[in-house]
Amino acid sequence: MIDYRELLSLAIPQIILVVTALLLMAVDFVALRRASTATRFTTASVLGSLGCALAITQIAITHGQANLFDGVLMGAPFVRIVQIAILTLTIATLLLAVGSSFTRHVAEYVLLVLLATAGMLFLVATHDLLVIFISIELLSLSLYILSAFNKQSRFSWEAALKYFLFGGMSAAFLLYGLSILYGLSNSTSLPEIATAIHVVSPLLIISIVSVTVGLGFKVAAAPFHFWAPDVYQAAPIPSAAFIASGSKVASFIVFFQLATIGLAGTQGTANLGHFVRGWVPVIAIVATVSMLLGNLVAIRQRSVRRLLAYSAVAHAGYMLLALVAHNQQSLASLVYYVITYSVATIGAFAVLGVMEVQTGSDFLPELAGISRREPVLSFCLCLFLLSLAGIPPLAGFFGKFYLFVAVLQSTPGSMPLLWLVILAISTSAVSLYYYLRVLKNIYVTLPRAAAPGDGGYSGQLAIPESGERAVAVVDLDSPRAPHSGLGLTRLVAVILAGIVVLLGFFPSLIVNPLLNALAN
Amino acid sequence: MSFPALTILSLLPVGAAVLMLLLPRANATLPRVTAGTLSLLILAYTLLLWLRFDSTCGTFQFEERHAWITALHVEYRLAIDGISLVMLLLTAIVIPIGIAASWRTERRPSLYFALIFLLQATMFGTFTALNFFHWFIFWELSLIPAFFLIRLWGGKRAGRAATQFLVYTMVGSVTMLLSFLAIYVATGSFDFTELAGRGAGFLPAVAANLGWPYLTPGHLALLIFAGTFLGFAVKVPLIPFHTWLPATYTEAPSGVTAILTGAMSKMGVYGFLRILLPIFAPQIRQLITPLLWLSVATIVLSVFAAFAQKDIKRIFAYSSINHLGYCLLAGFALVRTSNPALLPEQYAALSGILLQLLSHALTAATIFWFISLLEFRANGDRFLSDFGGLRRLAPVFAGLMGIALFSSLGLPGLNGFPAEFLIFKGTFPLVPWATSISVLGLLITAVFILGVIQQVFTGPLHANRANFFDLTGAERCALAPAITLMFILGIYPQLVLSALNRTVIAYMHQLRF
Amino acid sequence: MLAWTIYISFLGAGAMLLLPNRAAKTGVRCLALFTATAGFGIALSAFLRHRTGEFFTVTDIDWIPALGIHYHLAADGISLSLVLLTGIVAVAGVLFSWDIDDRTNQFFAFYLLLIGAVYGVFLSYDLFLLFVFYEIVIIPKYFLIANWGSTRREYGAMKLAIYSFVGSAMVLVGLIAAFVAAGSQSMSLDYLAGSHFTAAFQLVAFPVVFIGFAILAGLWPFHTWAPTGHVAAPTAASMLLAGVVMKLGAYGCLRVAMTLFPLGLQPWSHHVLGFASWREVFAVLAVVGIIYGALVALVQRDFKFVIGYSSVSHMGFILLGLMTINLIGVSGAIIQMISHGLIAGLLFAVVGRMVYARTHTRELNALGPMNLSRLLPFAAVTFILAGMAGMGLPGFSGFVAELMIVLGAWGAFPALALCVGFGILIGIVYVWRAMQKAFFAEPDREAPPPHSLQPISLPEKLAAFLLIASSVAVGLYPQMVLNIIQPALNSPLFAGLRHGGWQ
């Protein structure tokens, strides 16, 4: 017998979001007809943020376990933590949009963001194939549109289109894989699937692979990452930040749950030289490819956004290691990692947003010597990038450390997964190079320097990127408008930088609650 | 604790150097006068030590001993016996001569004299130290002032010569350092007397402790010996390790050369007596024949080389190699046999060595002093062919320099004679063949020195030397003490020998058992 | 109290960052000097107070309970003496970079950040903490060189950063592996050193961690960052680089690699190319580094390159000393760390600040005709003293260090001891060559130096005096350092090493 009251009580945050969305739409259409885009954006984002905040408080005050219709919708401390994280990231994203004016359809934009967030909240709170698929679609569709919002730039269109085609394809694979799972277990709830499936049949293999494709696309793991550079480069700053942060969190959580709960019996192993059938080897391979490809290609990038995209691929590779390890410790490390990563990425995008307005592009040579004009922001960007590179005492370092420890712990004894850790650490050593290159252009190279004279490497730097160039993402009708909102963006950047440092110094702030939540 | 006489002895020149550096730049005569007085004061202090030295016992005196680096068992240990005393004495005598010989230094005289005093300080340190650690400190540091004296005040090719001098000596020092560290690793001691006390053949045991995988202990012992030997052989020098010497002595200003040959080369001989013979006696016995050949070659080759030179400085550079060659010959002869019947000869040889060191210091320094005077008067010409018939213009000059030269060829009545007499008397019974070959050295020395006298003072007057003038009164007064000392030592060597008898006996006793 | 060496430096760095770019330069400099001096003072007082040399805890706070990681600062004789060294070099560095005019506050901010991190590495007892500080060092290094450096600065800086990061990556692998293998209870030094890893594990982990650290210590053939980095760096940075940062590597080798994995030094079961153990391999590499560095320094035309390679050579001594796992050799290595820290700093100061900043050239052949020994007598004398100290002339710290290391080597690898002798000789020769070419070459009368050089300023003299004095002090009375080093080496922490053939 269905208990709708409990259903409501569990879905309250999502409901809050939707209501806020409708509310602000009304406000925007009724009250602010002929206000400037900037003001409309401001009000909309603020309203949206308030909604999220409300949702957060609602989540924060609820306690205890709940499980509706064996896993269709769950409430658990762990889930709540993740949801809070997602909402916080959404707030940050929305605040980035304040004052920006790349589109006139403000309300729709914010609405989509909120809907996507609702999708994420469902995504992390369910153990049911159907809900997973539906909420993924809700999330993805809104993201496609969000990335296409900048009408001035045809690249935005193009990227969105690619994103859409790509996403549709991978969604098809995902659906295919899930349906096979259902066919094998004739159940849609993950625990039951786990109990039903024991043997790694070819059919299961097909489904594992196609599910990997589907979710690999969401987390932008190589070789399913091709959409990422274009979208990151061409999408409006808030959308890009949103895609890079919040959706990552949700996707990784669901990926983890799907694999560890749904396919509990059929991991297989990825021990060096002794791969055993199952989903672990698949993910190990995807992780390896992502780490290598992401880091190597990032070396070559001259657009900071594309660089972030490829570093995202690399980080996806690292985070997939947590799936390979698949134990509580690794789940905790995964959550910590993905959260800190998202924070750093949003921060980077925030800074880029300001800098693009200043310089008109995100290409390294244009950023040369900007630290003299924007000391604070440059410092923030420095923190974000170094955190991504995993330099202590910033959050990124502890994330890596914790993750690798978890991976090694997962297989006690002779550490058969050591090769993955070694690979990850060495590729991250490479990654420092391209992050430092950005910082070099910001801090060292003098403004208006023709070509960044990077000693022996100058030759490589001078070679232009083979891909498409981005054009300035500036508002056309009101040139002075952007600066009105930049103050807030600056503030956001600074706050995020503070968070990065804080979480780096006190990782326990997240790790302890996580472990407690996972314990019960 | 007692009065630290020796520490003060080493500190005095340092103080003098500081004082020199503090002098005002402008005044020209002030530095030289100060330097002269200070050096004489130091000489006086040394003489005081000599008087206080108790010649009735052959043990170490004025001992100072303090723990220093306990982790390395290194202690600060100073003491002197007769040998060290002679060394101190000759150093103290040579320095004033050197200063007098460089009386007319124009370029930065105060710095020049300061460096000379530093050199003296390091030499004092070397002659008083009984622990390898700080002995080596002084031994090495002595190079630095010497280097700069040669480098900055030397002749045209001084740079090359100085570097050669430094690097050459450093090679020796480093090999010596390695050997001593090897010894330390096995014995845990840096103390000369303690190591010497270990008695014969402790070195193979050392080598055995080292556990060298490739060589037998005996061979490793020889290797260690060779390292130390090289260090001293370069310093003395012993042919074929001497190639730095002619260039250096020639390029250095004569005053510095006087000090180099008078005092610094003695550091090498001192090393032989204080370190090599007592510690490495068995190894030396093993290699006695080649070593004797080396010293004979040194004596003969050097004297012939001297004969072939045209440059006066070069001549006496080689001749001082030759004179120290006698000391080494005698030194090796000392450890050749332990036949008690030969004990008196060994005493004679050892006292001969010491006397030779002293007298050669005096003579060579004086000769280079004269050479500096010559150079000054002949504005820089040094070749024999540039001189001639000076006796007519400068009889006193000729006479006094003649005396110095005669003493260097060992004329009876002058200081050279008793020393060489004792050496030959003592050495002949010990190593007859080597000694008899070495007599050739005396002969040729006589020949080329007479040649020099003849070329420089007799014959027709050289055209460029028309305005050559005789010694001034001041110069005569300055030279007089040195010349007198030559006569004194020549006629009454007991003055020194009496103070050394006990030491000699003790030394030989310790060397034999 | 000792922990404040770290905090005060970081605070100073923060203050520098907060200062506006247009702040009065002298004020900034004085602030930097004050900070550095304060750190030095604290270090000195601690050095004077703790004469036992045993480990004593400074701070111990539960930091990340999930992994049993503590914020644990502690110091023993070794770290104390190195902390003191850092203090001295820091002060000298500030004094020598008194002439920095471009973005002074940023320069000193990075500088102090670097200093603080170095203090941190020397003081941290928890290896996670140690690694954190160790990596913090990289970034300021990069910016100091890339921003204020000279020739090919960006190349040099990037090279240095990459090398360091690769090294620390290896260290990280080893640490994580050790942490997990030890049961991931705690990262504190004694816990990990006490948990007996299997010999097989240690034989693999030791080289990884050791090389990881040794890269920063300029182990041949991973030394190539050192000359380029040193040459590219501004004076103060190369002083710190050679003076303390390279010591971080050596310190890590001793404190982490050798302490955690003593069995890794044990002989293998088989011979490879005549090597029977990692110990021999690294000893030989160290000696190769000594001779190789000296030889290359012998033929350099750039004055600063001479010094750069000389520090490669000197670091070889340290590694050799560590590999002779006996008390005298290892303590010699530590003395050499101190000595080289002082001397290399001084040499770089002379070349970079006293000479290059005035003559604007580092070509030995170009410097010669300027007759610098007359124009800059102070620089000449300083260089002579520093050179003497560097080539291990007795009376200076270098002598004691090399003496003890060679003693250790005689005990462990006699053949290598002989090679070291050769290295020492070459060292003497190149120092002397550089000195003659730079200061005492024959001045050509007709072409006097184009610009009259301004005299050596007071800060430079102070700093030079400070460094020389400390070098001589160590050289004449090494006991004051040995007093606290040797108890530290005898502490139970190194029990494993002692079992592994300690003498």
Added chain:
Amino acid sequence: MTAPLSILAVCAILLGLLGTPAWPWFQSFLNGERSVIAEHVPGVATIMVTSSAIALFGIFLGWRLYGRKPISATETPDILSQLQPQTFRLLNHAYYVDLIYAATFVRLTRWSARLADIFDRFLFNGIVQGISFGVLTLAWIDSFVDNYIVNFGFDTGWRSLSIGGRVLASLQGGRVQTYLRFIGLALVALTIFLLWGAAR
């Protein structure tokens, strides 16, 4: 030349006195023990007497020849040359000892001196020069190694990394078709790997 010669003479006489076996006080004096005159040494008396006699006879002869009328001018021929020309020639050339001496000993000495000098200049010096030259060559080789092998190795290693990056980056052609193709490839590859590559 008189003064040095007389000094020489005096010293020679002294030396003669010092060395007599009858009274070897000099040796004993140096050895520091006082000595006594030996009362009767066999044969000493006769030797002393005869030698003194000969000396006296020589002096007498000289006095007979020259003492009476001293030589007024150098050009006046010597009396002996008139009395006994060949004896005089012999004496005048000092028994030709000088010639023999010059022909044998002096020449030999000069030759050996020249030899020693050459030895010194070329052999020993040459060895030293050779060693230093060898060291320098070694140094040059090492610096070459450092520039063109160690450094170059690092640079090329890094360059190859970033070239790999470029190659991979060229996959990102901007054409969706290729992207999708890659997905397909990955799918197939993974499936094949799982089916046949991994153990059961």
